Amino acid sequence: MPTRAARRAQQRELAEQDEEQRQPSDEDQRRRLPWPRILAFGLIVVVILGAGTYMAASVFLGQRGSSTEAGYLPVRLSMAGFDPKVIQAKAGEPVKLDFWNTDNAMHLDGGGVHTFIMDSQKIYVKIPAEARQQYEFTAPATPGDYDFYCNTCCGGKASPTMHGTLHVSA
Numbered sequence: 001m002p003t004r005a006a007r008r009a010q011q012r013e014l015a016e017q018d019e020e021q022r023q024p025s026d027e028d029q030r031r032r033l034p035w036p037r038i039l040a041f042g043l044i045v046v047v048i049l050g051a052g053t054y055m056a057a058s059v060f061l062g063q064r065g066s067s068t069e070a071g072y073l074p075v076r077l078s079m080a081g082f083d084p085k086v087i088q089a090k091a092g093e094p095v096k097l098d099f100w101n102t103d104n105a106m107h108l109d110g111g112g113v114h115t116f117i118m119d120s121q122k123i124y125v126k127i128p129a130e131a132r133q134q135y136e137f138t139a140p141a142t143p144g145d146y147d148f149y150c151n152t153c154c155g156g157k158a159s160p161t162m163h164g165t166l167h168v169s170a
């Protein structure tokens with residue numbers, strides 16, 4: 001019969017052997033595991049950077065629409081038409097518009113250009129792709145609703161979405 005001490009020594013030896021046998025497989029796992037983690041980490045980085053870029057771009061475009069030169073009304077031009085569609089003015093007084101075209105050159109047939117045209121006032125303004133442009137003119141002396149439109153995209157003058165109204169009050 002082995003003594004208790006001898007049995008304990010044997011158990012310790014067995015435990016050590018177990019650990020030795022386990023170690024290589026642990027190392028294998030360590031060698032194999034990082035790859036999915038690295039890929040997941042990379043994916044997260046890409047998603048975060050993408051979201052950050054998108055948000056930065058939105059903020060930038062948003063600023064173009066809200067913070068503008070004093071007295072100028074931001075008017076956005078896009079495939080959806082004019083925003084706002086109705087522009088308020090006082091008869092005979094200056095109308096100051098801050099156009100910003102949110103489409104890029106790849107977007108439209110005419111190289112991304114939108115136009116602001118008022119036949120009644122002989123106004124023709126061309127706003128290049130992804131550009132901002134201030135324009136000032138004098139409102140008609142006669143109160144009423146005056147049509148304006150864009151003729152470079154989406155059916156142009158024939159398309160109702162490409163029209164807007166200058167509402168002139170006395």
Ligand SMILES: [Cu+2]
Nearest residue numbers: 114115150153
């Ligand atoms: Cu247009």
